[in-house]
Amino acid sequence: xxxxxxxxxxxxxxxxxxxxxxxxxxxxxxxxxxxxxxxxxxxxxxxxxxxxxxxxxxxxxxxxxxxxxxxxxxxxxxxxxxxxxxxxxxxxxxxxxxxxxxxxxxxxxxxxxxxxxxxxxxxxxxxxxxxxxxxxxxxxxxxxxxxxxxxxxxxxxxxxxxxxxxxxxxxxxxxxxxxxxxxxxxxxxxxxxxxxxxxxxxxxxxxxxxxxxxxxxxxxxxxxxxxxxxxxxxxxxxxxxxxxxxxxxxxxxxxxxxxxxxxxxxxxxxxxxxxxxxxxxxxxxxxxxxxxxxxxxxxxxxxxxxxxxxxxxxxxxxxxxxxxxxxxxxxxxxxxxxxxxxxxxxxxxxxxxxxxxxxxxxxxxxxxxxxxxxxxxxxxxxxxxxxxxxxxxxxxxxxxxxxxxxxxxxxxxxxxxxxxxxxxxxxxxxxxxxxxxxxxxxxxxxxxxxxxxxxxxxxxxxxxxxx
Numbered sequence: 001x002x003x004x005x006x007x008x009x010x011x012x013x014x015x016x017x018x019x020x021x022x023x024x025x026x027x028x029x030x031x032x033x034x035x036x037x038x039x040x041x042x043x044x045x046x047x048x049x050x051x052x053x054x055x056x057x058x059x060x061x062x063x064x065x066x067x068x069x070x071x072x073x074x075x076x077x078x079x080x081x082x083x084x085x086x087x088x089x090x091x092x093x094x095x096x097x098x099x100x101x102x103x104x105x106x107x108x109x110x111x112x113x114x115x116x117x118x119x120x121x122x123x124x125x126x127x128x129x130x131x132x133x134x135x136x137x138x139x140x141x142x143x144x145x146x147x148x149x150x151x152x153x154x155x156x157x158x159x160x161x162x163x164x165x166x167x168x169x170x171x172x173x174x175x176x177x178x179x180x181x182x183x184x185x186x187x188x189x190x191x192x193x194x195x196x197x198x199x200x201x202x203x204x205x206x207x208x209x210x211x212x213x214x215x216x217x218x219x220x221x222x223x224x225x226x227x228x229x230x231x232x233x234x235x236x237x238x239x240x241x242x243x244x245x246x247x248x249x250x251x252x253x254x255x256x257x258x259x260x261x262x263x264x265x266x267x268x269x270x271x272x273x274x275x276x277x278x279x280x281x282x283x284x285x286x287x288x289x290x291x292x293x294x295x296x297x298x299x300x301x302x303x304x305x306x307x308x309x310x311x312x313x314x315x316x317x318x319x320x321x322x323x324x325x326x327x328x329x330x331x332x333x334x335x336x337x338x339x340x341x342x343x344x345x346x347x348x349x350x351x352x353x354x355x356x357x358x359x360x361x362x363x364x365x366x367x368x369x370x371x372x373x374x375x376x377x378x379x380x381x382x383x384x385x386x387x388x389x390x391x392x393x394x395x396x397x398x399x400x401x402x403x404x405x406x407x408x409x410x411x412x413x414x415x416x417x418x419x420x421x422x423x424x425x426x427x428x429x430x431x432x433x434x435x436x437x438x439x440x441x442x443x444x445x446x447x448x449x450x451x452x453x454x455x456x457x458x459x460x461x462x463x464x465x466x467x
């Protein structure tokens with residue numbers, strides 16, 4: 001059982017304040033933590049897994065959190081790890097090895113478990129989660145979905161009674177989400193407790209026992225599973241939550257290559273160590289058009305965006321802008337890419353300074369307008385690394401819109417964003433369309449793509465060039 005008794009917590013430099021939280025989670029329950037970005041969902045998970053207070057020394061904490069009768073604040077982390085297993089949004093942040101088998105057994109070895117017992121738990125984990133295809137693999141060669149499954153397996157092997165999942169589907173395709181869903185089904189059958197902080201909700205509708213809706217650091221409402229499923233679309237939107245049903249994507253197919261007025265990608269092929277990532281990709285995008293690129297984890301979407309922006313050299317093929325063939329350096333000069341992990345491209349010591357880096361002579365009024373539109377103006381003096389994940393994502397998108405680049409490429413721009421923030425990104429992209437720039441979006445977020453895109457290029461299907 002988990003008990004959070006009158007807990008308040010305030011970060012010194014970041015958002016996520018909690019105010020007088022009282023919550024009891026019974027053994028075997030599957031509980032959803034939902035609400036807008038920055039409402040305190042992740043902070044609640046940190047109370048349970050011990051990151052607060054053990055790794056958040058600058059915050060102010062009051063109240064008490066207990067897990068299976070043990071006070072979290074007074075229990076050593078290695079002892080808590082035996083009770084609570086955590087799976088984070090970015091699985092790479094919790095890997096310690098480069099091969100999958102060692103990663104699954106790392107926690108057990110670190111805890112001094114006997115070799116015979118390690119082998120027993122390893123086999124049990126592989127069989128229970130059906131991850132035979134992940135064995136004997138190099139972690140760096142895995143897709144995002146496979147890495148998430150491996151992270152889940154490494155936690156499962158430790159045999160915790162409580163699983164804490166923080167935005168586990170943020171960068172996963174539909175198949176990987178279904179794999180995660182089946183893993184949650186498995187641990188529920190075994191009577192484990194599951195706490196999930198999520199924005200994508202549809203895949204959880206038949207799994208959760210309760211939904212905890214947080215707003216501004218407080219528990220606003222607690223729903224039974226049945227009551228949560230009955231929420232109307234109007235109420236859901238007002239609460240800032242994503243769709244409760246699986247979104248569908250019904251957009252026209254991308255135009256064939258050959259345009260003389262926009263971007264033409266012609267039989268583009270990229271490879272790592274002579275192993276093709278994708279072959280013969282061809283499409284066109286016109287100025288003022290938004291093209292969505294979809295495909296399974298590992299299909300080569302991110303590699304394609306890097307190639308288009310001149311960050312990675314193609315093996316063969318041609319990229320033209322207005323009929324002119326461009327080399328990698330020329331493409332880099334005319335494009336701006338928002339990466340999937342935005343931590344790689346935030347360099348300034350303030351939010352305002354980050355915007356100025358995007359375009360050094362950008363008018364102050366324009367910077368203020370964009371920051372206000374993305375609800376970041378109040379954080380203009382804050383260090384970008386002190387922002388929440390959703391705020392960092394919005395800042396990176398804002399810098400792209402502030403740039404004067406002709407080609408804007410977004411790789412999972414709505415990762416970790418709630419409904420309102422997703423709509424803000426959608427509206428800003430619609431505005432930038434009016435400037436007749438070319439916009440390419442890589443995403444698994446069909447709810448977002450259906451609102452913002454004009455056409456879709458699907459990397460899941462083999463294609464031949466049309467005349």
